[in-house]
Amino acid sequence: MGLFSDVRVPDCVLPEEARGLEGWQTKDVIDPQMTTLEITPQGELIHEWWEHELVEDPDSFFGFFVRRTVKHRDKLDYHGEMVFYAIREKKPRSVDYDFVECRAIFDDGKLRGVEVLGPYLPFCPEPDGEPTEATP
Numbered sequence: 001m002g003l004f005s006d007v008r009v010p011d012c013v014l015p016e017e018a019r020g021l022e023g024w025q026t027k028d029v030i031d032p033q034m035t036t037l038e039i040t041p042q043g044e045l046i047h048e049w050w051e052h053e054l055v056e057d058p059d060s061f062f063g064f065f066v067r068r069t070v071k072h073r074d075k076l077d078y079h080g081e082m083v084f085y086a087i088r089e090k091k092p093r094s095v096d097y098d099f100v101e102c103r104a105i106f107d108d109g110k111l112r113g114v115e116v117l118g119p120y121l122p123f124c125p126e127p128d129g130e131p132t133e134a135t136p
Contacts, residue, residue, distance in 0.1 A: 005030060007084045008038040009104075015116050018086075018102050026084040029076070037082070038073075039104060043111030045076045077109040083117070 007024035029037060029045070036048040051070040056063065085101040101117040 003027075003034055005033065006036045007082075008036060009084070009114075010039070010041050012041050013039055013043065013104075013111060013114055014102065015114060018100055018114075018116050021086040021088055021100060024084045024086045024102075026082055028082045028084070029078055029080075037076075039111060045078050045082075045106055045109060045111070047074045047076050048072065049074075075109065078106045079108055081105055 004025040004027050007026050009024055011019040026037065030047060033049075035050075038046040038048060040046060049072050050068040051072070052066050053069050054064045055067050057065050082104045083101060084104070085099065088098040088100055090098070099118070102114050103117055104114045105112045
């Protein structure tokens with residue numbers, strides 16, 4: 001699986017069929033590092049990340065913990081594509097879901113458009129409850 005970055009994207013920039021979803025992720029634009037990329041309603045791409053510090057704590061399992069200290073929001077002057085994806089569950093806590101993937105196009109730091117790729121249904125339930133790979 002590997003690391004990913006979260007993506008915050010407002011419904012106003014998404015195509016109709018991708019609106020209302022949360023939990024978008026990507027492995028594009030920056031090295032995935034568990035930070036956040038945000039597409040603003042104005043079409044800017046923001047990289048949100050934190051500085052951290054180690055705090056000694058003798059009660060902690062490792063003897064320390066990591067604390068966030070300073071939040072940064074850097075506007076990226078990105079030129080290219082960013083593919084991001086989310087899951088739309090058909091029923092809560094079910095293996096029956098749609099995989100929704102979008103592609104955003106940026107031109108010198110400005111969003112030019114977002115399109116839905118797919119639709120895909122990568123896994124679907126079988127009568128015995130085991131997920132199997134589906135064909136679109």
